[in-house]
Amino acid sequence: MEYLKRLLPFARPYRRRIVWVLVFTIGALVTNLMVPQLLGFAVDQGVIALDLQATLFWCLVLVGVAALRSLFFYLQGVYQGMIGTDVVRDLRNSLYRKLQYQPFSYYTTMPTGQIMSRMLSDMDGIEQFVAFGFTAMVTEISTFAFTLVVLLSLDWKLTLIVLAPMLLMYFPIARFRLRLDPAWDAVREQMGRLTSVLQENVSGVRVVKAFGREPYAVMQFARENALNRQKNIERGRLEANAFPAMDFISGVSFLLLILVGSLQIVNGALTLGVFTAFTWYIWSLIWPIRLMGWFISISRQAVASAKRLFEIADAEETIRDPARPDRLDQPDRPDRPDDMMTGSQVIRSSGHQVGRVEFDNVCFSYPDDPDTSVLCGLNLTVEPGQTVVILGGTGSGKSSVINLVPRFYDVNSGRVLVDGVDVREYRLADLRSRMAIVPQETFLFSASLKDNIRFGKPDATDDEVIAAAKIAQVHEFAEKLPKGYDTVVGERGVGLSGGQRQRVALARAVLMNPSILILDEATSAVDTQTETVIQQAMAQVMKGRTSIVIAQRLSTVKNADKIVVLKDGRVAEEGTHEQLYALNGEYRALYNLQFRDQEARGADVIDEDALMKGKDVDRGAAVLA
Numbered sequence: 192m193e194y195l196k197r198l199l200p201f202a203r204p205y206r207r208r209i210v211w212v213l214v215f216t217i218g219a220l221v222t223n224l225m226v227p228q229l230l231g232f233a234v235d236q237g238v239i240a241l242d243l244q245a246t247l248f249w250c251l252v253l254v255g256v257a258a259l260r261s262l263f264f265y266l267q268g269v270y271q272g273m274i275g276t277d278v279v280r281d282l283r284n285s286l287y288r289k290l291q292y293q294p295f296s297y298y299t300t301m302p303t304g305q306i307m308s309r310m311l312s313d314m315d316g317i318e319q320f321v322a323f324g325f326t327a328m329v330t331e332i333s334t335f336a337f338t339l340v341v342l343l344s345l346d347w348k349l350t351l352i353v354l355a356p357m358l359l360m361y362f363p364i365a366r367f368r369l370r371l372d373p374a375w376d377a378v379r380e381q382m383g384r385l386t387s388v389l390q391e392n393v394s395g396v397r398v399v400k401a402f403g404r405e406p407y408a409v410m411q412f413a414r415e416n417a418l419n420r421q422k423n424i425e426r427g428r429l430e431a432n433a434f435p436a437m438d439f440i441s442g443v444s445f446l447l448l449i450l451v452g453s454l455q456i457v458n459g460a461l462t463l464g465v466f467t468a469f470t471w472y473i474w475s476l477i478w479p480i481r482l483m484g485w486f487i488s489i490s491r492q493a494v495a496s497a498k499r500l501f502e503i504a505d506a507e508e509t510i511r512d513p514a515r516p517d518r519l520d521q522p523d524r525p526d527r528p529d530d531m532m533t534g535s536q537v538i539r540s541s542g543h544q545v546g547r548v549e550f551d552n553v554c555f556s557y558p559d560d561p562d563t564s565v566l567c568g569l570n571l572t573v574e575p576g577q578t579v580v581i582l583g584g585t586g587s588g589k590s591s592v593i594n595l596v597p598r599f600y601d602v603n604s605g606r607v608l609v610d611g612v613d614v615r616e617y618r619l620a621d622l623r624s625r626m627a628i629v630p631q632e633t634f635l636f637s638a639s640l641k642d643n644i645r646f647g648k649p650d651a652t653d654d655e656v657i658a659a660a661k662i663a664q665v666h667e668f669a670e671k672l673p674k675g676y677d678t679v680v681g682e683r684g685v686g687l688s689g690g691q692r693q694r695v696a697l698a699r700a701v702l703m704n705p706s707i708l709i710l711d712e713a714t715s716a717v718d719t720q721t722e723t724v725i726q727q728a729m730a731q732v733m734k735g736r737t738s739i740v741i742a743q744r745l746s747t748v749k750n751a752d753k754i755v756v757l758k759d760g761r762v763a764e765e766g767t768h769e770q771l772y773a774l775n776g777e778y779r780a781l782y783n784l785q786f787r788d789q790e791a792r793g794a795d796v797i798d799e800d801a802l803m804k805g806k807d808v809d810r811g812a813a814v815l816a
Contacts, residue, residue, distance in 0.1 A: 195320070195494060197501060198278065198317070198497065201278045201285075202274065202321070204277075204281075205273075205277055208273060209274060211270050212271050215266045215267035216263075216267055216330050217261035217264035218260075218327065219264050219267055222260035223259075223260055223334065223475070224334075224341060224475075226257060226260070226471065227350075227467075227468040227470075227475075228327070229249055229251075229252055229473035230253065230467055230468055230471060231462075231464035231467050232249050233245075233246055233250060233464070234463055234467050235463065236463050237249055237250075239463060239464065245771055246421070248681065254711075255706055258409070267326065268327075271323065272323075273323050275321040276329035277801055278317075278318075278321050279317055279318040279321065282314070282500070286309075286503050287310070289504055292509070292511075293506060293508065294600065295594070295600065296557065296559060297506060297555075299558075299559045302390075302391075303387070303388045304384070304385075304388065304389065304390040304391065304462075306503075307386050308379075308382050308383040308386040308387075309383065309496075310494075312381060312383075312386070313496035313499050313500050314377075314500070315497070316492045316493050316495070317493055317497060317500065318497035319489055319493070320492070323489075324486065324490060326487055327486070328486045328490070331482055331647050333476050334436070334478075334479060335475070335479040337361055338422035338472050339354075340388065341472060342473075342507075342643075345472075346469070349448070349451055352447055352451050352560030353444050353448045353476075354476070354772075355447075356440050356444050356447065356733065357444055357477070357480060360483075362439055363437065364437075364483055364487070367429065367432075367487060369489045371426070373607070374422070374425055374429055375426060375488075375494070376384040376425075376495045376498075377422045377425070377490075378422045378423055379495045379496060381415070381418055382419060383413055383499070384418075384481075385412075385415045385416060387420075388412050388415045389412065390654075392411070397706055408800075421499070431486055437480060437483075441477045441480070442512075444476075446658065448469065448473055452466045452469065452470075453556050465484070473802070478651050494670040503509075510600070510601060510619070510621075512618050513616055513617075516616060516618040517612050517617055545610050545625070546573075546575040546576065546609075546610070546625075546706040546707050546736055546737035547573065547575050547611065547738065548590055548608070548707065548737060549571070549573070549606075549610075549611050550569045550570060550572075550605070550606075550612075551570065551605050551606040551607075552568055552596075552604070552605040552606075553566050553568075553569040553602050553604070553605035553607060554567045554568075554569075554602065554604045554760075555588075555600065555602050555603050557600070558600075564603075565586075565588045566588045566595075566760040567759070568760070568761055568763060569592070569605070569757075569760060569761055571592075571765075572754060573739060573753075576734075576738055577738070578733050578750070578751050579737075579738065579739050579740065579751060579753045579754075580740045580748050580751040580754050580755070581593075581757060582741075582742075582756050582757070582781050583756055583758060584750070585762070587758055587759070588757050589757060590741070592713055594710050595607045595614075596614070596626070596739065597622065597628065598617075598619060598623075601615065601785070609625075609707070615640070626705050626707040627647065627699075627703040627705035627707075627708055627709070628700065628710075628711070629699075629700045629708075629709070629710045629711065630711050631688075631712040633692040633695070633696040635695060635696075636807055637680070639674075639676065639678060639679055640675075640676050640677070640695065641653070641676040641678075641679050644660060644665070644676075644698045644699050645699075646655050646699055646702040647699055647702065648703050648704075656676065656702065657697075658700045659702035660698045662698065663698035663702045664700055665695055665698045675711075690741070705736065707736065707737045707739070708733060708738040709739050709740075710741065712741050729756050748768060749768045751767075751768070752767075753765060753766065753767065754767065754768060754778060756771070756777045756781065763776070763777045764778050770774065
C-alpha cells in the first residue's frame with residue numbers, strides 16, 4: 192500500500208470534495224441501516240397486528256428513507272468520480288512533465304510502448320481505485336462495522352452464531368491476496384510488452400511493408416496478445432476460485448440464521464419483525480465479505496499500476512538546471528530585417544561576439560554502456576562565426592560531439608564551454624534557446640506545415656515562417672499542398688517525402704535565428720541540385736554565427752572554415768581542406784573514400800537553374816526577422 196499512499200498529495204487539493212463524499216457516505220450508511228429496522232417495525236406493528244394503517248405508514252417511511260438513501264449514493268458517486276478523474280489528470284500531467292525533462296539516456300532503456308502503457312492502461316487502474324474502489328471499500332467496511340453493532344444490540348447470541356462461519360472466510364481471502372499480487376504484476380507487464388509491439392510495428396510500417404514482413408508483424412502481435420490473454424485468464428481463475436468458497440460460507444450463515452432464529456421465534460425469544468430485520472442486516476455483513484475479493488482485486492491492480500507509474504516519477508533527472516545558473520546574455524537585435532541573415536545579431540550586450548564552443552579534455556561514454564569511451568581527451572575549439580565540419584569513421588564520436596553542446600548528455604570528465612562558461616552552469620532553456628539543431632532523422636508533428644516550421648519560435652509571424660521556408664526550399668512545394676502552409680502533414684510528417692521533411696527541419700532551424708547552428712547531415716535526404724540551392728542560402732544563414740556540421744557532401748566540407756577529423760574519440764587532424772589534403776593522413780583517406788566519386792561526377796557544379804533558385808532564396812532571406 193506504500194505506492195497508494197503516494198497518491199495522497201494528488202488528492203489533497205480536493206479536500207472539500209472529499210469531505211462531501213464522507214458526508215454523503217455517512218448519509219447513505221445511516222439510511223441503509225435504517226431500512227431493516229423500519230421493515231421490522233412494519234412487520235411487527237402492521238402485518239402481525241393486522242393494522243393496515245400502521246403498515247401503510249411504515250411503508251411510506253421506508254419509501255422516503257430508500258429515496259433519501261438513493262440520493263446519497265448518487266451524490267457520493269458523482270463526487271468520487273470527479274475526484275478520481277481529477278487525481279488521475281494531475282498525476283498524468285505530473286508524470287508527462289517528468290518525461291519531458293528526462294535526458295535522452297532515459298529513452299534508451301524505456302521503450303515507447305511501455306511508456307504509453309503506463310500513461311494509459313495503468314492510469315485506468317489508478318482511476319478505478321480512486322474513483323470507485325477506495326470509497327466503496329470504506330463504505331462497505333463501515334457498513335459491516337455498524338451493522339455488527341446493531342445486530343449485537345438486537346440479539347448478541349444469534350449474532351455470534353451466525354457470524355462464526357464467516358470467520359472461516361479469512362483463509363481463502365488471505366490466500367487469494369497473496370496470489371493476486373504477482374498475477375496483476377504479470378498482467379501489467381505483459382500489457383506493456385503488447386503496447387510496445389503495437390507501437391513499433393505501427394511506427395515502422397514502411398519498413399514492414401518494404402520487406403514484406405506483414406505476416407511476421409501479425410504473428411508477433413498475435414503472440415504477445417495471446418500471452419496477454421493467458422495472463423488475464425490466470426488472474427481471472429484466481430478470482431473465480433476464491434468466490435465459491437465465500438458463497439458457500441455465506442450460505443452456511445443463512446442456514447444457521449434460519450434454524451436458530453426459527454427456534455427462538457417458536458420459543459417467543461424473538462419476534463418475526465426482528466427476525467426479518469435480522470435477515471436484512473445479515474446481508475449487510477455478508478455483502479462486504481463477498482465484495483472483499485473485488486476490493487482486493489481492484490486494490491492490487493492499483494498497486495501494480497502505481498508501482499509502474501512511480502518508476503517514472505522516481506527516475507532521476509540527471510540533466511538538470513544548476514542551483515545558481517550563470518546568466519547567458521541575450522544578443523543585441525538588429526534594426527534592419529535584412530541583417531537577420533548575416534549574423535549581425537550574434538553580439539553580446541557587452542559588445543562581444545557570442546557562439547564560442549570549446550571542448551576541454553572531454554571524456555564521455557553513454558550511460559547505457561559506461562565501460563565504452565566514445566570520447567577520450569577531446570580538445571577542440573570553435574570560434575564565433577566559424578563553420579566547422581566534423582568528419583570521422585563510424586564510432587569516432589561525431590554525434591557525441593553535437594549531443595554534448597546542447598547538453599543532451601553530460602561529460603564524464605572535462606568541460607564543454609559555450610562563451611567561456613561550462614554548459615552545466617547555464618539554465619537548459621537559456622542554453623538551448625541560442626541553438627538550432629537539424630538532426631539527420633527528421634521528426635515532424637501531426638500538425639500544419641506552418642506550425643511545424645514555427646515549433647521553435649511559436650510567436651513567429653506568417654511572413655517570418657514563409658521567409659524561412661524560402662531559405663530551406665520549402666516554399667516551392669508548400670504552395671502546391673492542398674491547404675498550403677495550413678496543410679496537416681500527418682503523423683511524423685508521413686504526408687511529405689524524406690527530402691521535404693528535411694527541408695522543413697531546416698526551415699525550423701533557420702526561423703530560430705540561432706547564434707549556434709548544429710547540422711547533422713542536414714541535407715543528406717535531398718537531391719544534389721536542391722542541396723546546392725540550399726547551400727547558397729545556408730551560406731548566408733551560417734555567416735557570422737557558429738556552425739558545427741556533420742556532412743557527407745563535398746561542397747560543405749571544402750567550404751568550411753575548419754575541418755576536424757575524429758578518430759578513437761580524439762582530434763586526429765584539423766585544418767582547411769587544402770591543409771589536410773596535403774598531409775596525406777586521416778582526412779585524405781576519408782576524402783578518397785567518401786568524396787572522390789562526388790568530385791568526379793561534378794556533384795558540386797551549380798547549374799543555371801539552381802542559380803536562379805538561389806536568387807529567389809536571397810530575396811526570401813532579406814525579409815526574415
